[in-house]
Each structure stands twice: as structure tokens, then as C-alpha cells.
Amino acid sequence: MSSMINFGIDLGTSNSLIAKFDKGQVEVFKNPNGFKESLPSVVAFRNDRILVGDQARIYVEKDPKNVASRFKRKMGTTETIKTQSAGSKTPVELSAFVLKELRNFVHSGEGVRSAVITIPASFDTVQSNATKEAGLAAGFEQVLLLQEPIAASLAYANKERGVDLRNSQWIVYDFGGGTFDVALVRIVEGELTVIDHEGDNYLGGSDLDARVVELILAPQIARRGKFTDLIGQMKSESGKYNKLWYRLLHAAESAKIELSTKSSAEVDLGMVSLEDEEGTVIDSLLTITRSELEEIIKDAVDSTVEMMKVIITRNSLRSEDLKFVLMVGGSTYIPYVRKRVEELMGIAVNTSIDPTNAIAVGAAYFAGAKEFNGGAQAAGSRAGESRIKIRTVFNRNSQEAEETFSAKVEGDLAGLFYRISNEDGSFDSGLKALSARITEDLPLREGAFNFFQFRILDGSNNVLDVGFDSIQIAQGRYSVAGQMLPEDICLVTDDVANKDTRLKKIFSKNGILPTKTKSSVEVGRTITKGSDDDIRIMVVEGPAEKHSSTNKPIGVLQITGKQINRDLMRGTEIDLTFEVSESRDHTVSAYLNGTGQEFSQVFKGTARQVDPRLLASEVLHLENRIQSEAEDATNNGRQDTADKLEKLLGKVHELMSECGSLSNDDVTDDRYKLEDKKRRVAQEVFELTASKRLDTAKAAYASAKQEVAVLVQESGNDRERHQLREVIAREQTFINSTNPERVENATSDLERLRWNILMRLPEFLTGMFENLVQRRASMNDQTLGKQLIDLGERHKSSKSWEDLRQVNGQLIDLMPETERASDGMRLYTGIV
Amino acid sequence: MSQLPVIQVPKTFLSILNHLYEIEKKLALHGDPGNASRNVEKIKDAFREEGVFYEDPSGQPFKETRTDLDATISGQSTENLVVAEVIKPVIRAGLTELSRVVQKGIVVVQSKEIGDEK
Numbered sequence: 050m051s052s053m054i055n056f057g058i059d060l061g062t063s064n065s066l067i068a069k070f071d072k073g074q075v076e077v078f079k080n081p082n083g084f085k086e087s088l089p090s091v092v093a094f095r096n097d098r099i100l101v102g103d104q105a106r107i108y109v110e111k112d113p114k115n116v117a118s119r120f121k122r123k124m125g126t127t128e129t130i131k132t133q134s135a136g137s138k139t140p141v142e143l144s145a146f147v148l149k150e151l152r153n154f155v156h157s158g159e160g161v162r163s164a165v166i167t168i169p170a171s172f173d174t175v176q177s178n179a180t181k182e183a184g185l186a187a188g189f190e191q192v193l194l195l196q197e198p199i200a201a202s203l204a205y206a207n208k209e210r211g212v213d214l215r216n217s218q219w220i221v222y223d224f225g226g227g228t229f230d231v232a233l234v235r236i237v238e239g240e241l242t243v244i245d246h247e248g249d250n251y252l253g254g255s256d257l258d259a260r261v262v263e264l265i266l267a268p269q270i271a272r273r274g275k276f277t278d279l280i281g282q283m284k285s286e287s288g289k290y291n292k293l294w295y296r297l298l299h300a301a302e303s304a305k306i307e308l309s310t311k312s313s314a315e316v317d318l319g320m321v322s323l324e325d326e327e328g329t330v331i332d333s334l335l336t337i338t339r340s341e342l343e344e345i346i347k348d349a350v351d352s353t354v355e356m357m358k359v360i361i362t363r364n365s366l367r368s369e370d371l372k373f374v375l376m377v378g379g380s381t382y383i384p385y386v387r388k389r390v391e392e393l394m395g396i397a398v399n400t401s402i403d404p405t406n407a408i409a410v411g412a413a414y415f416a417g418a419k420e421f422n423g424g425a426q427a428a429g430s431r432a433g434e435s436r437i438k439i440r441t442v443f444n445r446n447s448q449e450a451e452e453t454f455s456a457k458v459e460g461d462l463a464g465l466f467y468r469i470s471n472e473d474g475s476f477d478s479g480l481k482a483l484s485a486r487i488t489e490d491l492p493l494r495e496g497a498f499n500f501f502q503f504r505i506l507d508g509s510n511n512v513l514d515v516g517f518d519s520i521q522i523a524q525g526r527y528s529v530a531g532q533m534l535p536e537d538i539c540l541v542t543d544d545v546a547n548k549d550t551r552l553k554k555i556f557s558k559n560g561i562l563p564t565k566t567k568s569s570v571e572v573g574r575t576i577t578k579g580s581d582d583d584i585r586i587m588v589v590e591g592p593a594e595k596h597s598s599t600n601k602p603i604g605v606l607q608i609t610g611k612q613i614n615r616d617l618m619r620g621t622e623i624d625l626t627f628e629v630s631e632s633r634d635h636t637v638s639a640y641l642n643g644t645g646q647e648f649s650q651v652f653k654g655t656a657r658q659v660d661p662r663l664l665a666s667e668v669l670h671l672e673n674r675i676q677s678e679a680e681d682a683t684n685n686g687r688q689d690t691a692d693k694l695e696k697l698l699g700k701v702h703e704l705m706s707e708c709g710s711l712s713n714d715d716v717t718d719d720r721y722k723l724e725d726k727k728r729r730v731a732q733e734v735f736e737l738t739a740s741k742r743l744d745t746a747k748a749a750y751a752s753a754k755q756e757v758a759v760l761v762q763e764s765g766n767d768r769e770r771h772q773l774r775e776v777i778a779r780e781q782t783f784i785n786s787t788n789p790e791r792v793e794n795a796t797s798d799l800e801r802l803r804w805n806i807l808m809r810l811p812e813f814l815t816g817m818f819e820n821l822v823q824r825r826a827s828m829n830d831q832t833l834g835k836q837l838i839d840l841g842e843r844h845k846s847s848k849s850w851e852d853l854r855q856v857n858g859q860l861i862d863l864m865p866e867t868e869r870a871s872d873g874m875r876l877y878t879g880i881v
Numbered sequence: 882m883s884q885l886p887v888i889q890v891p892k893t894f895l896s897i898l899n900h901l902y903e904i905e906k907k908l909a910l911h912g913d914p915g916n917a918s919r920n921v922e923k924i925k926d927a928f929r930e931e932g933v934f935y936e937d938p939s940g941q942p943f944k945e946t947r948t949d950l951d952a953t954i955s956g957q958s959t960e961n962l963v964v965a966e967v968i969k970p971v972i973r974a975g976l977t978e979l980s981r982v983v984q985k986g987i988v989v990v991q992s993k994e995i996g997d998e999k
């Protein structure tokens with residue numbers, strides 16, 4: 050079966066990328082650690098590890114004896130890079146490490162058996178062959194080479210398919226992070242050909258960042274305080290301001306990006322205490338303008354233009370002979386670079402491709418059209434899979450910050466490596482030579498499940514199946530003192546719209562004790578000082594997706610009007626702190642922002658708190674619910690459900706009389722028995738009505754969707770269209786679920802969208818205003834009401850819709866609370 | 882062997898969290914008479930409920946096997962490194978018990994001995 054190569058690799062001097070052609074599209078793969086598209090082309094040999102990419106780059110400057118970088122420029126030479134710990138390495142070997150690492154980016158797990166690798170236009174035959182050799186050493190069965198300017202041109206041609214490039218020529222201007230290359234590309238007899246090229250191996254974006262720090266930021270700081278040699282102190286390893294140098298380099302890079310769209314950018318160093326040599330704190334907000342940036346990079350940009358001019362002259366061309374200058378490389382995002390090139394060259398710049406990944410993308414397009422003719426040795430390297438036997442030892446549960454993993458390995462281990470990485474992206478052992486005994490200290494994340502991937506690899510980075518591939522260690526679990534939560538712990542809040550309650554998850558099942566968290570709720574109704582009104586902070590145990598009445602109560606912190614020192618207004622926030630000790634005592638503390646008071650209560654793990662009065666009110670609530678559900682079932686022809694509910698109603702009536710005979714200070718365990726009974730009845734009600742709730746939720750969703758779709762089509766903006774598409778796109782995830790709340794959440798999203806649109810429609814705002822005018826008699830402040838109505842009338846006639854919207858909002862605030870509320874629900878907990 | 886899929890967290894979330902972290906640091910450094918830290922905590926909680934949270938790696942040890950930090954080494958020594966300055970925090974997505982790094986922390990690290998001298 051014939052297949053295409055499909056994989057394209059930009060093996061760069063500073064950074065490398067891998068992309069794949071698939072069904073006409075190209076995907077650029079991301080590093081599974083950190084999700085960046087690019088991998089620094091750096092290899093480090095530290096201790097007994099081989100590290101490639103970001104981890105290696107960190108040590109480039111500080112441990113040069115063990116770290117190799119920029120080796121691409123030495124390809125094809127006999128020069129070897131001597132490392133202290135791993136001996137001499139050739140540029141080919143080092144490039145092979147980078148290529149092997151890139152294969153790990155391919156998340157689909159498919160083997161990369163062949164690839165198109167790009168090379169600079171300046172590469173001669175020996176250098177090109179060396180690159181090919183690196184590809185084969187990395188385990189590719191077939192390697193094709195492609196010149197970088199051609200790859201960039203292919204990326205462009207595939208993006209702008211309608212453009213006719215026949216009989217034309219152009220310049221590819223590649224200004225990357227560390228190098229600059231320029232090439233003249235022409236179509237000769239239907240084929241893309243590089244005619245001429247120039248370059249500077251030591252000019253790139255990072256040089257521009259250093260210039261920003263040295264010429265703009267550091268002088269600004271120096272002017273604000275007393276410094277003898279700020280730049281020297283920053284650049285010296287032992288200098289007082291060495292850390293500031295690195296911070297400023299990052300800031301310069303961000304500012305440079307910001308200046309691509311704005312005329313000035315601020316560098317804010319307020320996060321650190323910036324003091325001069327005499328200890329005086331200096332103002333840490335620096336400003337950099339676009340013109341300042343342009344001033345200091347002018348020389349560098351002009352030097353690149355000079356190189357282009359050399360090419361043009363050398364090939365006896367005039368500017369008008371060239372179709373465009375195709376911009377590639379991150380530094381071409383800078384508007385000045387584009388402007389200056391256009392200005393000095395008199396040729397239009399072409400910025401239609403993504404300059405950061407164009408070369409890899411172009412290589413993938415090329416690979417998509419090239420047939421893979423290897424395959425003879427398919428899976429050959431995996432022949433020895435069964436020859437390895439491994440026995441592992443490690444603690445699956447640990448209280449430590451680090452756990453030692455060790456293994457005994459038997460078999461032919463020559464040329465094999467192992468690698469362990471945390472799946473969460475926080476740890477990577479790097480490649481280590483496989484030996485008969487291996488040990489590795491694995492850092493553990495506190496209170497978390499730590500999943501490590503364990504791989505044994507051959508010299509080409511193929512994974513060998515040895516029957517063991519993952520290390521799972523639970524930190525902080527199953528200890529003698531600590532234990533896990535058997536169920537979710539939830540807070541009960543009111544769900545005003547559905548006249549019901551909702552559960553808000555506080556702690557997840559399997560969380561490790563002790564544990565603590567904070568949450569905020571709002572007061573759902575005003576509690577007057579001295580009254581019997583109350584709010585109830587109810588904590589229950591059980592699945593968060595169920596209803597509160599079906600879960601086990603842990604306790605209720607009740608705050609009444611008698612306990613507060615001033616009225617607690619509706620909408621005031623309450624800060625709640627929940628704590629569960631190792632012995633499962635729950636402490637709930639509530640800080641009332643409105644009154645400045647704090648209330649706290651401990652619910653002992655051994656004794657469940659059941660307040661007979663609350664129990665009675667819950668039973669009453671249950672009775673109401675069953676009655677309305679039964680009525681609803683009868684009306685909708687679900688007689689079977691109605692009958693079952695009637696039976697349950699009987700049970701509830703029994704419960705009610707039993708509760709009635711329970712005194713508030715009852716010392717027996719009757720209250721617990723009754724609570725248990727109540728919960729079982731509630732569970733049955735919940736199950737009987739679950740499908741109905743789901744149907745109702747789905748119907749509400751369908752009607753909201755229809756309504757919002759029309760509204761969005763008629764009056765929505767791009768963002769709203771996108772929001773609607775987003776909700777519809779995830780429809781499958783909730784519409785087929787058995788959880789009504791998920792459907793309800795999607796409906797609320799649509800409702801929000803609907804309101805956003807309605808609130809700017811003149812007819813809706815006018816209608817709302819007129820409705821409020823009709824209800825003026827019941828407003829709290831008649832004088833203010835009249836003023837607002839007059840103002841509203843003026844806005845209406847002058848068609849100031851935004852102002853009318855504000856007037857409407859103010860008028861609503863004047864309505865008494867009973868009228869304002871969307872319905873007359875009696876709040877159950879008093880918190881929302 | 883396949884990799885875990887890339888997690889898509891909106892860039893806006895990351896940007897807000899980075900700024901929030903900066904605000905938190907500034908309040909700690911310059912004082913917080915208006916108790917704005919409370920609002921910062923609220924915003925953090927809101928993001929945590931959405932399954933995104935950040936962590937400050939300040940003072941933590943740094944080794945070459947850490948892949949949740951993008952570090953620059955200050956000073957000469959490359960041994961006994963600790964995080965001396967945090968430019969951007971580590972942002973994770975998921976639950977406390979099971980999460981993944983979605984933004985590497987950007988930090989300056991230095992040898993512990995130097996850190997102790999200062």
C-alpha cells in the first residue's frame with residue numbers, strides 16, 4: 050500500500066518544529082510539556098541524563114561544557130562538541146536527539162517513519178547529507194530535504210491558492226529568534242528554485258531584546274536613582290542586579306510584542322522592590338514608545354536590507370522585477386521591520402503566512418505530496434520487545450514530597466534508554482541509559498494522584514513494550530492519620546429560578562483530610578435585625594449532582610435576625626470557610642460582609658446534627674413538592690408516577706406527625722431515624738421525577754435555542770454568533786446526559802445571551818420602560834420615580850438607547866422587592 | 882503510545898491570571914490598606930471553579946527534571962538551585978487532585994548559597 054510521507058520538520062538553529070499534512074490541512078504539533086509549538090534546538094548532558102529542548106536551554110549559558118546549542122551551523126564539519134559528561138558529540142548526533150524529541154510531539158502516537166527536513170539555502174552537499182544522516186540516525190526510514198525558503202514559499206502558495214506565481218520571483222526574508230536569512234526564489238520551468246541567498250548567523254529577535262534593555266530600559270532606571278554601573282551590574286553573573294537583567298529581557302520581549310499593535314508599552318516592575326545602590330526605592334513603571342524601539346533596531350533592520358540589495362544587484366535585478374518580500378520568522382511581526390523593508394526596497398511585503406511556523410507548514414505540504422517508499426523494515430526495531438524483563442519497586446501511596454522508583458531489568462540492555470515523565474507536565478527525567486538496576490527520585494505533588502509515564506526506548510526513540518508503562522503514586526492518601534472523603538461535601542443554596550435548591554460542591558469525593566476551602570454566597574433575602582428570619586448554611590454529604598434532600602445532612606449553621614447587629618441586605622456577600630479535620634469534624638465559618646460579624650460552628654464527625662425544627666420544615670417542603678409533582682404527573686397523563694407519588698405522600702404525612710411529636714430537645718435517636726426516613730422518601734421522589742426534570746430541561750433548552758438563534762441571526766454580533774455556536778457545539782455533551790442540571794446550565798448560557806442582545810434593542814427597551822411606567826404607583830420613591838420617568842421619556846424621543854437602558858435599571862431598583870423578584874418563591878436557605 | 886491531548890485554556894484566562902498574580906504580589910509588597918487581597922482571592926476562587934488555577938513557585942527547589950518552569954539561572958552555580966524570582970506563575974487546569982500544567986512558570990533561579998547571603 051502506498052502512503053505519503055506527510056511529516057515536515059523545521060530543524061532550526063534556535064528552534065525546531067514538526068507538522069503533519071492530513072487531508073489537505075496541516076497541523077503543527079505542540080510540545081506535550083507546556084504546549085509550545087517550538088522545541089529549542091539544544092541538548093544537555095547533565096549528570097547521567099540527556100535533556101532536549103526547554104530543559105536543556107536553561108543551562109546553555111551557565112553550563113556550556115555539558116550543553117550543546119546552535120550546532121546546526123556546524124553540520125557537515127568535523128568539529129565535535131565536547132561535553133564533560135558524555136564525551137564528544139557530532140552535530141549529526143545532536144541533531145538526531147532534537148529530531149527524536151520532536152517525534153514525541155505527535156500526540157496521536159503514530160510512528161513517524163519518514164519526514165521532510167528543511168535546510169538553509171546556504172547548505173552545501175556535505176551539510177545536506179549530514180542533515181539526512183541525522184534524520185536516519187533519529188530512526189526515520191526515509192528522509193527528504195527541502196530548502197527553507199522553498200518551504201516558506203510552499204506555505205504561502207498553499208494558503209493563497211488563487212495567486213498566480215508563474216513566471217515570477219520573490220524574496221524570502223527570514224528574521225528568526227537567533228539568525229537572519231534572505232533568499233531569492235524563482236519559478237524555473239515550473240519548479241521553485243533558490244537562485245541566491247545571504248545571511249547573518251548572529252542576528253535575531255533575542256539580540257533586539259537585549260538592545261531594548263541596554264538602550265532604553267536600563268538608562269530609564271539609571272536616571273531615577275543612584276547607580277554607578279547598572280548595566281555592568283546587570284550583566285555580570287555576580288552583579289547585584291543580575292536577576293533584574295533577566296526580568297528586563299522578558300519584559301522587553303513582551304513590550305516588543307505589545308508595540309506591534311500599540312504606540313507605547315509599559316514595563317511594570319512593581320512586583321519586585323526596585324532599589325538603587327543607596328537603598329532608595331525607585332519608581333518601577335517604565336515606558337517604551339514605538340519610536341524608541343524603532344530608533345534602536347534601525348541599524349539591525351537596515352543591515353538586513355543591505356543583504357537583500359546585494360542579492361538584487363548580484364542578479365542584475367530591479368525592485369520591480371520582484372513580486373513581493375515574503376516575511377518569515379517571529380521578528381517580522383514588528384511593524385517597523387515590515388515598513389522599513391518596504392520603504393528601502395520599494396517592494397511590497399507579504400505577511401500572509403504565520404511567520405513562526407511557515408517553514409514547518411511548507412515542509413508538511415511538500416511531505417503530503419511525496420510518497421513514502423520505505424516500509425521494508427517496518428517495526429524491525431521492535432523485534433526485541435520481549436527480550437526485556439522488568440521488576441519494579443515503589444510505594445503506591447506516599448506521604449513524602451518525593452518517592453524513589455527502582456527497577457531490576459534483565460535482558461540485552463545495550464543501546465536502550467529509559468525515560469520517566471509526569472503526565473501533568475511537571476517532571477521529565479530525560480533520556481537515561483538503561484542498566485540492570487535503575488532508580489529515579491520522583492517528585493510528588495501534594496494531595497494529588499501522580500501519574501508517571503514509564504518508557505523504555507531504543508536508539509531511534511521507538512518505545513518497547515515491556516508490559517509496564519505507568520507509575521501511579523497517590524500522595525497524601527491512605528496514611529495512618531489521614532483519610533479520604535467518602536463522598537462529595539456540598540453546600541445547599543437556593544435556586545430561585547426553579548423554585549428549588551441546588552448543591553454547590555465544596556470538597557470532592559476522595560479529597561484528602563484534613564482539608565480547607567473558601568467559598569462565597571449571597572444573601573437571597575434581606576434579614577431584618579431582631580426578626581426571626583434566618584439564613585441557613587446547610588452542609589450535606591453525597592453526590593453533588595443529586596438533590597440536597599437525597600444527601601445526608603452534616604449540619605446547619607443558622608443565623609437569625611436576632612443574632613445580627615444590623616440589617617443584612619439582600620445581595621450582601623457572605624464569606625464561608627469550610628474545614629474538615631482528619632477525624633472528619635466539619636467546621637463552618639461565615640463572615641457577614643454587611644455586618645462585620647463572624648459565626649462559626651463545628652459539626653462533629655461522630656454526631657450528626659439534626660435540628661428537629663429544620664427537619665419539620667424540610668418535611669413540609671417535601672410534602673409541597675410531592676403534591677405539586679403529583680398534580681403535574683396527573684395533568685400530563687403519567688398516572689403511574691402520580692400514584693407512586695401519592696403513596697409517598699402518605700409516608701410524608703406519617704413523617705409529619707412523627708416530627709410533630711418530637712420535642713426540640715429530644716435526647717433519643719428518633720430525630721436521626723426520622724431524618725433517614727425523610728431522605729429515603731426524597732430519594733424516591735427524586736428518582737420518580739428525574740426523567741420529567743430532564744424532559745423539562747431539554748424542552749426548555751430547545752425552545753431557548755430556537756428563540757436565541759432567531760435573535761442572534763437578526764440582531765446578534767460576531768461574538769454572540771460565536772457564543773451560540775459554542776453552546777450548540779457542545780450540545781452532545783449535555784443533551785444525552787442524564788443530568789438535568791447540565792442541560793439547565795446550557796439553557797442559562799443561552800438566556801444570558803438572549804438578554805445581552807435584548808438589552809440593546811430599542812423596541813425591547815421601550816417596551817420595558819413603558820411597562821415600568823405603568824407600575825409607577827408601587828415604586829418606593831415617587832419623586833425620584835417621576836424624575837427618572839421624565840428622563841426616560843427624553844431618552845426615548847432622542848433615541849438614546851444606552852441611556853434609556855440605564856434609566857430602566859434605576860427604575861427597577863425602585864420597585865419593591867416583592868414585585869422585583871421573578872417569582873414569589875419562599876427561600877429555603879436564604880442564600881444564593 | 883499516545884500523548885495526552887493538548888488542553889485548550891483561553892488565552893484571556895491565562896492573561897487575567899498572570900495579572901492577578903502580579904496584583905497579589907504588589908499588594909504583598911506595597912501594602913493593602915483597602916483589603917483588595919480579598920477580591921483577589923474571590924477572583925482566584927471563581928477561576929478555580931472553572932478548573933484553572935495558578936501556583937507561586939517562589940522558594941521551591943529547581944532541578945533540570947522540572948518541566949513546569951521555564952527558568953533562567955542567575956549567578957554562576959548550577960547546583961542547589963531555588964526559585965528566586967517569579968515573572969509568571971505556573972498555571973494548571975483541572976482539580977487540585979488531578980491537574981495539568983497549561984502555562985509553565987517563568988522564573989529566575991539561583992543557587993541556594995547565593996540566596997542565603999542576600
